[in-house]
Amino acid sequence: MSYTWSDKVVEELKKRNVKKHVVHGMWTPSGFFHIGNARPELFIPTIVANSLKDAGLKVEHNFIVDDFDDLDKIPKGFDKNKFSQYLGKPLREVPSPVQGFDSWAAYFMSQIKDVADKFGIKPNFMSAYDSYQSGRYDEAIKIILEKSDKIREIMKKIAGVEKPKEWLPLMVVCEKCGRSATTTAISWDGEYLSYKCNRDREYVKSCGYEGRIKPVSGHVKIPWRIYWAATWFSFGVTFESGGKDHFTPGGSVDTGRAFAREIFGIEPPILYGTEFIQLGKEKMSGSKGNPISMKDWLNFAEQELLRFLYASYQPGKVINFDLKSNKFLLLTERYDMAERCYFGVIDKCLRHDEKRIAQLKRIYELSQIDKSILSLDKLPYQFSYSMAALYSQLYNEEQTIEVLKKLGHVNVLTDFEKKRISKRLRLAKYWVEHYNPSMTIKINESLPQLDLDKKEKGCLLGLLKELDKEWAEEELQQRIYDLAREHEIEPKQFFQLCYRILINKTSGPKLAGFILMLGKERVKKIFGNLG
Ligand SMILES: [Zn+2]
Structure with missing residues (x-):
């Protein structure tokens, strides 16, 4: 039975008769990595990889670090003067903006590497730079050169992009200036690729060099749309998720699938378009200055909660998230409810909904990092x-x-x-x-200045007297209601009054529990000068 979206993915993947499944995420390490980026590139692949393992299938989980991409802009807050000389260089060759890291790429990757395993995410981090250098893409590059006409046709047919007849879909890394965005591949003689460094870009100028190289071992880079399919081919990828923007008609998913089938002769992986995170009124984005990083998350919530969030929602659904509203608390409550389900303590609202119960149990299971909790013999105490x-x-x-x-x-x-x-x-x-x-709550030390009428004073004194008795929370709550009515005060109004006296607010935590939690003595002390 498949209860969750990830188990459905597994059902689909099972139909492919492969010895091993390869699940991918990828990212260009040159900016802020927030939990919105982490959803398609880290969490969805992890959840799928774990679901495959649970189904007894063999899995390889890779995270491709696109450090062969070039530096095409210097993000806000970094020294423009110092780094503009590196524009157009592979991220791996740009020095780190902060001491203690080997490169620009390594610095930005630390946002992921420092925390991923705390979330139970342990992919093989694969540097694209190293993969190119070690020749992992050489076979794909050979095929691209052999089939450049066909690639041009696909680009025209699917993406509506027209390329000149002599176009060779590769970017040579200029031997003189070390940039690939500025070169044009001119001709291919079966062994050598001739090129010119003659394309000025908005962010960097070409150097004018002309030369020829063997298109192997990191001397050339594959343009993005083809590169994606070349990666599926070179790694045998069977599942990948990506931002929804890739999935527009004629976008990189459409061309990628065509390249996979018609150029590389493989079945493309199952691809899931993953939506963004809506934070309040805005989409979470590095440039909007509202992002929450995985490291931030560790400050305010359990790691399991983020896994739970992403395992719960279909990847194609936008997640409305807000740390400043009730939405976040509701998430914590849903998580606790799923935990109760898992241990057989079923909330009233779920009774008879066997499907939902099974689903919540499964999502809870997928959310766990330390699996030992799953073998506890009863529900552990839940502190909401x-x-x-x-x-x-x-x-x-x-x-x-x-x-x-x-x-x-x-x-x-x-x-x-x-x-x-x-x-x-x-x-x-x-x-x-x-x-x-x-x-934030600040408990008053003594009775604040309030203009109390006779009824209110009487009611408060009544409450004070009641506190001499032993109370269970629910009974005391009921007693406070009754007291208010006995003194002809609207209960709501009386509750507000109590909150004002205790914490200078008109609302607060459930009153009876709050009073008991503070301790009768403390409450009596605050009420003390009622006279
Ligand atoms: Zn050059």
């Missing part, structure tokens, strides 16, 4: 993110556990459960401070 957001502002880990015990939420905790609580406290604290300061 919203509770963590509240507790983290008032208590440290030890105190939190103490209060949870006092309130009867937990009894004995395993080390694993304690660790989870501690982690959520840390994450939620960061989230409140950095993304949701409006949720």
